[in-house]
Amino acid sequence: MMPRFWPMFRKEFVQMRRDRLTLGIMIGVPVLQLMLFGFAIQTDVRHIPTVVLDESRTPESRDIIAAFENTGNFRIIGHVDGRPALDAAIARGDAQAAIVVPNDYPRDLARGRTATVQVIVDAADPLSSQAALAAAGGLAQARNLAILGARAGSATLPLEARVRPRYNPGLRSPVYIVPGLVGVILTITMVLITAMAIVRERERGTLEQLIVTPITRTELMLGKIAPYVGVGLVQMTTVLALGRFLFDVPFTGNVLLLYAIAHLFIIASLAFGLFVSTLVRTQQQAMQVSFFFVLPNILLSGFMFPRQAMPLVFQWISLALPLTHFLTVLRGILLKGVGLEALWRETAVLLGFGVLLITLAVRRFHKNLE
């Protein structure tokens, strides 16, 4: 069966090995991305630069301002003496938040009326403003409980929600970013590599010589993608190993199972690239189509933004992306430690994508020069 697969495979392998630059990029990109996502990108925003407008200048006002600073979310960078100065500080971007303690704050507090503290945030940056809002809300809540408790003369709280962040107790971003990054990096490189594969042969004139031989379309396609399965596995191992040693990402489940399912995902991604390759005429077009495909993968798959928050239409679209399913597998095995009993649906979908995309690519490819 398929006697010409091996010569094709060997040829692709030798060419791949000889192209040192591309090979270097294929290994270098995962390392670089991991560093960026792991060290540079933090979604839990802390130490927001904050200015204070303290109109009352009393021990009570200093106390509440200190409480804000103690949350760790606000970093007081200065005091202003009026609204115009406050607005200017936020407009210039020197401060991203402002705390205003009004004149009557201590009086209201003493009389048992609702005392207000105003928190202004720069919502042009959604992540940091959300963090500031949450911190402010939490602070007020805690204060309220303490004051009410003191009034009622009771030290025990009537209700407490005990929150347990399972699978990522420290709520550290690398823990969920690194497994996702494996999928994203594989999508980018696998699709791009094979999207170029057929068009490159067409552009260089080698395809013409190849298609006058008895090689079948399937042999040609499979022989072309097979060596890159190895590249994908090396990339995956690189990201996982660095994630483990640098960011202490847990490997809770069966890593062998993860590798087995990863094969399906890698093959589906390569097959998609091959399909792209049959649609375009030049390497430049191949590159453009690949990027066009990669973007929705990053945005919709659930890698960075939760799919549950998306409108239904986009949730459906995201189901058409192999990465969406592979992310469930990655997080399921690495973080939750679940096995095939929880992931058989994703596994079946990935297998289906692979078969479908290879079939499409073979069907689309014709052994002629039309």
Add this chain to the structure above:
Amino acid sequence: MTEFAVETRELTRRFGALTAVDHLSLQIATGEVFGLLGPNGSGKTTTIRMLCGLLDPTAGTARVAGVEVTETPERVKTRIGYMSQRFGLYEDLTVAENLDFYAGIYGLSRDTRRARTAELLGYLGLERRLHQLAGTLSGGWKRRLSLACAMLHRPALLFLDEPTAGVDPAARRSFWRTIHEIAQEGTTVLVTTHYMDEAERCGRLAMMSGGRLIALGTPAEVTAQVGGATLEDAFIVLQERDER
């Protein structure tokens, strides 16, 4: 009746409004060195590509090495060797790797592969360049390597599309000697050219112009049909007629 190596009937190919090959009917006998002659754009390459199953004809049929190309283009591919105008091998592979790849693709067994490769390497003088990257070979050596790859599977028919374009005169001469030797072993060779001295070395010629066959026969017959003292004169007469 003996089977022709190539037989076309009213073979036609259009690209949009342009008719690249216009009702071409040809017969080429087994073992011939047959030349397709004509200026650029006269339809030589399109004809060869149709005969190799690389392009589907718009109309007409072609029988190559006993196979209807239009019906079963894949079956013809085991019986023919093809050398495109542009160097079609992998420049980032060595001479040996290119040969090995095509030997595998043509399904040669390991023993056959070894024997046949050694034979062709010796014959074409490529042994000393075995481990050189194909991309670093000169034009003449690239052509030799292409020829070797096209002949690995002992095809009954060899299609050579302008095999000596961009090759120095000495290499051209030796290349033609090789072509004749191949033909003497029974392989039919169809070669396109626009060099007159090369056309003279073909057994028979078909002269094409604007996609049509305008003269057919031995070099002397073609010269006489078109009118002119030499083949070169005939060619120029034709080209001028074409441009009018």
